[in-house]
Amino acid sequence: MALKKRGKQTFILQSKPTILSVGTVAGKKEWQGHLGEYFDIKMHDALYSQESWEKAERKMMCKAMECALNKANLTENDIDLFLAGDLLNQIVTSSFAAREFAFPFMGLYGACSAMTYSLGLSSMLIDGGFADRIICGASSHFCTAERQYRFPLEMGGVRPASAQWTATGAGAVVLGNKAGDICISHVTTGRVIDYGIDDVNYMGAAMAPAAANTFTSFFEDTNTLPKDFDVIITGDLGKYGSKLLYELMSKNGYDIESIHTDCGCELYKNDPHVLAGGSGCGCSAIYMSKLLNDIRQGKYKRVLMASTGALMSPTTSFQRDTIPSIANAIVLESVK
Amino acid sequence: MALKKRGKQTFILQSKPTILSVGTVAGKKEWQGHLGEYFDIKMHDALYSQESWEKAERKMMCKAMECALNKANLTENDIDLFLAGDLLNQIVTSSFAAREFAFPFMGLYGACSAMTYSLGLSSMLIDGGFADRIICGASSHFCTAERQYRFPLEMGGVRPASAQWTATGAGAVVLGNKAGDICISHVTTGRVIDYGIDDVNYMGAAMAPAAANTFTSFFEDTNTLPKDFDVIITGDLGKYGSKLLYELMSKNGYDIESIHTDCGCELYKNDPHVLAGGSGCGCSAIYMSKLLNDIRQGKYKRVLMASTGALMSPTTSFQRDTIPSIANAIVLESVK
Numbered sequence: 001m002a003l004k005k006r007g008k009q010t011f012i013l014q015s016k017p018t019i020l021s022v023g024t025v026a027g028k029k030e031w032q033g034h035l036g037e038y039f040d041i042k043m044h045d046a047l048y049s050q051e052s053w054e055k056a057e058r059k060m061m062c063k064a065m066e067c068a069l070n071k072a073n074l075t076e077n078d079i080d081l082f083l084a085g086d087l088l089n090q091i092v093t094s095s096f097a098a099r100e101f102a103f104p105f106m107g108l109y110g111a112c113s114a115m116t117y118s119l120g121l122s123s124m125l126i127d128g129g130f131a132d133r134i135i136c137g138a139s140s141h142f143c144t145a146e147r148q149y150r151f152p153l154e155m156g157g158v159r160p161a162s163a164q165w166t167a168t169g170a171g172a173v174v175l176g177n178k179a180g181d182i183c184i185s186h187v188t189t190g191r192v193i194d195y196g197i198d199d200v201n202y203m204g205a206a207m208a209p210a211a212a213n214t215f216t217s218f219f220e221d222t223n224t225l226p227k228d229f230d231v232i233i234t235g236d237l238g239k240y241g242s243k244l245l246y247e248l249m250s251k252n253g254y255d256i257e258s259i260h261t262d263c264g265c266e267l268y269k270n271d272p273h274v275l276a277g278g279s280g281c282g283c284s285a286i287y288m289s290k291l292l293n294d295i296r297q298g299k300y301k302r303v304l305m306a307s308t309g310a311l312m313s314p315t316t317s318f319q320r321d322t323i324p325s326i327a328n329a330i331v332l333e334s335v336k
Numbered sequence: 337m338a339l340k341k342r343g344k345q346t347f348i349l350q351s352k353p354t355i356l357s358v359g360t361v362a363g364k365k366e367w368q369g370h371l372g373e374y375f376d377i378k379m380h381d382a383l384y385s386q387e388s389w390e391k392a393e394r395k396m397m398c399k400a401m402e403c404a405l406n407k408a409n410l411t412e413n414d415i416d417l418f419l420a421g422d423l424l425n426q427i428v429t430s431s432f433a434a435r436e437f438a439f440p441f442m443g444l445y446g447a448c449s450a451m452t453y454s455l456g457l458s459s460m461l462i463d464g465g466f467a468d469r470i471i472c473g474a475s476s477h478f479c480t481a482e483r484q485y486r487f488p489l490e491m492g493g494v495r496p497a498s499a500q501w502t503a504t505g506a507g508a509v510v511l512g513n514k515a516g517d518i519c520i521s522h523v524t525t526g527r528v529i530d531y532g533i534d535d536v537n538y539m540g541a542a543m544a545p546a547a548a549n550t551f552t553s554f555f556e557d558t559n560t561l562p563k564d565f566d567v568i569i570t571g572d573l574g575k576y577g578s579k580l581l582y583e584l585m586s587k588n589g590y591d592i593e594s595i596h597t598d599c600g601c602e603l604y605k606n607d608p609h610v611l612a613g614g615s616g617c618g619c620s621a622i623y624m625s626k627l628l629n630d631i632r633q634g635k636y637k638r639v640l641m642a643s644t645g646a647l648m649s650p651t652t653s654f655q656r657d658t659i660p661s662i663a664n665a666i667v668l669e670s671v672k
Contacts, residue, residue: 004465005416009440011466052655080341081525089425090649091445095528099660104345104525106457107647107662109427109443121442128464129340130347148651189417189440192431311443313426315484319388324435326443 004127007221009214011187016335017126018180019173020074020133023067024286025060027142027168034269038289039169040067046143046168054088057141060170061086061097064285065135068172074133079103079174081130083122084137085114086281087145087166094137103135110326111309112207112236113190114138114281115288117328119173120187126177133177138307139170140280149200149314163201164238164279167267171285182295185333188218190326192311198322200312203279204241207308210325211237212248214306218329219254226256230300233291234327235284235307236264238277263287263307281307295334303332340463343557345550347523352671353462354516355509356410356469359403360622361396363478363504370605374625375505376403382479382504390424393477396506397422397433400621401471404508410469415439415510417466419458420473421450422617423502424484429475439471446662447645448543448572449526450474450617451624453664455509456523462513469513474643475506476616485536485650499537500574500615503603507621518631521669524554526662528647534658536648540577540612543644546661547573548584550642554665555590562592566636569627570663571620571643572600574613599623599643617643631670639668 004012026039027046036042041063048056061084069075082101084094085108098105110117118136125131143153145166151157175184193213197206211234219225226232237245242265246257264278266287284307294300306329312321340348362375363382372378377399384392397420405411418437420430421444434441446453454472461467479489481502487493511520529549533542547570555561562568573581578601582593600614602623620643630636642665648657 002465003468005467054651054655085445088649089651090447090647092647092649092652095445095647095660095662096652096657098528099530102527104527105662106453106525107445109421109431109445111426117442124461124464124466128460128466129338130460130464131341132339189442191438191440192434194435311426311428311431313424313428315390315425316428316432319390321432324431326431326441 009188009217010221011124013123013127013185015127015177016183016185017123017175017177019182019292020176020180021068021072021174022288022292023064023071023172024289025064025170026286030167030169030267033267035267035290038293039286053141053143057093057139057144058096061093061137061139062100064170064172065137068174072174076101076103079133079135081106081134083108083118083134085109085118086139093139110328111311112279112281113307113309113326113328115171115284116305116307116330120328120330122175123184123187126175134175135172136175137172138281138285140166140282142166142168145280159275160201162240162276164203164264164276165274166280167278167282169282169286171288173288181336182292183333183335184330186331188214188329190214190328192324192326194322194324196322200317203310204238204276205244206310206323207325208237208241208244209248211245211306211308211327214327214329216252226254226259229302229304231303232256232260233303233305234262236279237262237308238264240276301334305330305332345524345553346557347460349459349463349521351463351513352519352521353459353511353513355518355628356512356516357404357408357510358624358628359400359407359508360625361400361506362622366503366505366603369603371603371626374629375622389477389479393429393475393480394432397429397473397475398436400506400508401473404510408510412437412439415469415471417442417470419444419454419470421445421454422475423481430473446664447647448615448617449643449645449662449664451507451620452641452643452666456664456666458511459520459523462511470511471508473508474617474621476502476618478502478504481616495611496537498576498612500539500600500612501610502616503614503618505618505622507624509624517672518628519669519671520666522667524550524665526550526664528660528662530658530660532658536653539615539646540574541580542646542659543661544573544577544580545584547581547642547644547663550663550665551585552588562590562595565638565640567639568592568596569641570598572615573598573644574600576612637670641666641668
């Protein structure tokens with residue numbers, strides 16, 4: 001069998017696994033934004049009728065999964081595997097959500113890169129003949145992330161202009177090996193890149209070099225150019241991270257600015273409280289609802305997308321480590 | 337292509353990926369035990385010439401990887417992917433180790449199940465045609481785990497008899513698709529099982545039901561019996577968890593007691609300070625050195641092995657959640 005790897009980091013999916021459905025749960029700030037119409041389930045408060053924010057996030061993941069299963073007319077018995085990740089220590093959102101279902105679980109950690117990471121790896125497993133259907137999940141919650149990574153919310157800390165806002169949102173996507181109208185054709189697995197940024201309020205800058213590395217590797221590995229895509233999407237680089245990405249890509253000989261969209265920027269367009277844009281696994285997870293709709297409507301035919309993750313922990317930051325990052329890319333194609 | 341899944345949770349590897357090498361780094365308590373002769377690199381203190389225990393654990397992972405690469409006569413350019421997991425928040429040991437190498441990284445979280453989880457998933461990716469060689473890693477460190485999950489070491493907390501001792505150890509295994517003397521033939525991916533245990537000093541009991549579920553699924557999925565194996569190995573159930581495993585397996589109609597070995601028990605045999613046995617990703621990670629030697633020496637021909645992981649976080653325990661667990665199994669076979 002010919003190796004499906006091309007170049008350094010890219011995998012070609014011969015069977016082109018398809019997207020069977022997506023289910024999304026959005027926080028109030030998120031669905032009140034200009035993308036609100038696309039989300040399936042709208043939360044009315046951060047606790048989501050639970051006794052803690054952590055339990056609320058877990059419920060979000062479960063509801064997104066149930067929604068995706070329903071939309072694909074599937075039950076949990078139709079699912080071979082569940083691959084998911086989130087930001088909480090020991091990825092407890094994903095693991096505890098997995099406890100509620102009968103299918104086996106593979107827990108992933110790639111920080112905010114969880115959505116395209118799980119979609120990419122799941123596509124590989126389906127293409128490799130290991131599963132008929134896999135459910136992929138990713139989530140984040142402003143309140144759980146803020147208290148874990150930064151300060152107690154009650155402190156009301158002031159945030160610098162480069163800070164990003166962790167999205168409250170969960171997304172679940174069912175992938176399958178049957179014909180469908182949107183497929184995943186390529187996966188580029190990220191290398192861990194450290195640009196020397198140590199400011200946890202400047203995550204976009206920490207993650208942009210990882211995105212640049214992954215996109216550059218993808219173009220080299222597949223002998224393609226940005227113009228071969230209708231849109232190039234990042235997960236949560238925010239305003240400043242996106243700018244840095246354009247600079248780094250330009251240095252590598254690729255101009256992507258005119259066709260680039262960042263889920264974190266899109267999610268909160270025109271919201272002044274959000275500063276540099278959204279962040280968190282939830283950005284690209286709930287953006288999947290809009291993206292898949294855009295592809296189905298014919299707006300895009302070929303999409304290169306990478307969620308990006310900053311891999312530090314509060315402990316490594318206390319210990320004065322810089323912030324290593326990763327970006328995992330997939331190519332989504334309309335097969336109409 | 338025929339689906340490689342059998343029954344509920346088991347994957348058959350048609351190409352039987354082989355183990356090219358293993359590298360292990362052991363803490364002082366670990367190499368001073370009766371398995372000391374098997375480990376490649378012996379640490380003389382918990383800091384391993386670093387300024388923090390976290391950085392020491394990271395160095396352990398890197399050294400294990402370098403050792404495995406050297407033993408297989410490979411350089412980092414020969415490696416297609418790195419799959420690893422550890423216990424630290426945001427799996428910073430694995431992610432920061434990945435920063436030191438040029439190959440792409442997939443971060444896994446399955447708590448102490450990391451070694452067989454990464455070996456199993458890597459075997460699937462090799463079997464699926466995505467990689468020629470993958471390096472798998474897992475690590476734990478007594479001091480980093482203790483302060484993250486329990487209490488500051490300086491407090492000198494007294495531990496109950498059911499408590500286990502987190503192993504200081506890191507293991508890296510290079511898997512490949514070329515002929516070798518030990519192969520991986522089956523992978524059983526765990527479901528998340530919660531037995532209702534909420535005592536973090538009784539992890540063996542929390543994890544044993546997950547091991548019982550995975551082993552029972554494996555036997556049912558493959559139509560095999562315990563007698564088809566020379567040994568059945570668990571990662572870190574310890575004394576009490578192992579006993580509970582025998583009971584649960586017996587209820588399911590399988591007697592495994594006479595051929596069962598637990599890496600956590602084996603590692604610290606006869607050490608009274610260790611109480612119920614070792615725990616942590618490092619137990620099964622460094623035990624790989626002994627196990628592969630035993631297979632090469634002809635002691636075992638066919639091995640069923642599952643590392644087990646308890647998936648709680650300190651936050652979920654504070655919030656009075658019970659402890660969900662997972663066990664990921666692989667079958668190792670001598671191909672002499």
